[in-house]
Amino acid sequence: MPELPDVESFARYVEFTSLHKPIESVRVRTREILEGVSPQRLGGALRGHRLCGTRRHGKFLFVRSDGGASLVLHFGMTGKPVSFKDPTGEPSHSRLLLRFADGYHLSFDCQRKLGLASLTKDEEGYLRSKEVGPDALEVSFQTFRDILAARRGMAKSTLMNQKVVAGLGNLVTDELLFQARLHPRETLDRVGSRKLRTLYEKMKAVLEALIDCIVHSRGLPGGYVLAHREPGGKCPRCGAGLQDIKFGGRTAYFCPRCQRQS
DNA sequence: CGTGGCTCCTGGCGGC
DNA sequence: TGCCGCCAGGAGCCAC
Numbered sequence: 486m487p488e489l490p491d492v493e494s495f496a497r498y499v500e501f502t503s504l505h506k507p508i509e510s511v512r513v514r515t516r517e518i519l520e521g522v523s524p525q526r527l528g529g530a531l532r533g534h535r536l537c538g539t540r541r542h543g544k545f546l547f548v549r550s551d552g553g554a555s556l557v558l559h560f561g562m563t564g565k566p567v568s569f570k571d572p573t574g575e576p577s578h579s580r581l582l583l584r585f586a587d588g589y590h591l592s593f594d595c596q597r598k599l600g601l602a603s604l605t606k607d608e609e610g611y612l613r614s615k616e617v618g619p620d621a622l623e624v625s626f627q628t629f630r631d632i633l634a635a636r637r638g639m640a641k642s643t644l645m646n647q648k649v650v651a652g653l654g655n656l657v658t659d660e661l662l663f664q665a666r667l668h669p670r671e672t673l674d675r676v677g678s679r680k681l682r683t684l685y686e687k688m689k690a691v692l693e694a695l696i697d698c699i700v701h702s703r704g705l706p707g708g709y710v711l712a713h714r715e716p717g718g719k720c721p722r723c724g725a726g727l728q729d730i731k732f733g734g735r736t737a738y739f740c741p742r743c744q745r746q747s
Numbered sequence: 748c749g750t751g752g753c754t755c756c757t758g759g760c761g762g763c
Numbered sequence: 764t765g766c767c768g769c770c771a772g773g774a775g776c777c778a779c
Contacts, residue, residue, distance in 0.1 A: 486772055517756095544773080561773050563757080578757085597756045599773055638749055647774080656772050733751055736770090 487560035489652030490695035496539040502568035506585040515580040520603040530554045543651025561599030567592045621652035641669035661691045663710040668746035669737045714738045
């Protein structure tokens with residue numbers, strides 16, 4: 486599930502459900518998802534404090550506590566935050582559980598254990614240590630262009646590389662390459678500045694549209710290839726059969742007619 | 748620097 | 764019904 490738009494919706498969800506309430510207990514249900522922090526230290530840093538805000542960077546979500554530390558969440562393929570009251574409402578793959586003084590809970594639910602939870606007092610430092618690039622929604626065109634100028638790889642893999650730009654996953658990348666009419670294997674150093682500008686603008690537009698879809702639970706905008714992204718799917722623009730190619734285990738879908746390789 | 752292959756993990760689906 | 768391989772919106776590591 487989680488690409489940038491999903492994580493943005495998670496941030497809003499946590500803000501809406503779980504801020505400003507004393508944390509009574511912290512339970513680690515699955516130790517393996519903790520990164521560089523023990524259950525004891527995590528509990529010690531959060532218990533008795535209140536969550537007071539969130540910050541999303543790429544696919545990372547920082548949840549700040551008023552004790553000065555931030556809980557870091559990365560959702561992998563299947564993670565999501567779940568708020569509930571009755572203990573029987575705990576999701577089946579709850580890995581980390583906070584209980585608040587008002588009786589509500591916040592669970593980090595993560596079926597495949599590919600997500601992680603960590604703790605940091607320095608969000609910038611944390612991102613730096615992982616060499617995470619600028620957030621895809623925040624990055625200026627200037628920076629975007631400069632970063633891509635140093636890249637020789639194929640558009641699909643370059644854009645999905647979190648060290649280049651943070652937040653774009655498999656689905657979002659397919660959509661924005663479709664919108665910008667770029668073949669996934671196109672090398673970005675061959676793309677003219679006009680087209681690069683288009684790519685940048687489509688990136689923002691697609692991300693904003695998808696966030697909008699999720700938070701208002703609306704369907705995809707017309708013309709999006711995402712709705713047709715399956716074997717046998719047809720291009721919503723020209724009707725041609727979509728093609729798929731593998732990039733290191735991930736499948737990219739594209740329209741062979743609209744997205745020509747130059 | 749870039750690519751492809753493998754790994755981590757769980758679960759759902761289709762094929763035999 | 765059972766078993767098997769494949770696939771899934773993520774990412775790190777390693778060999779080349």
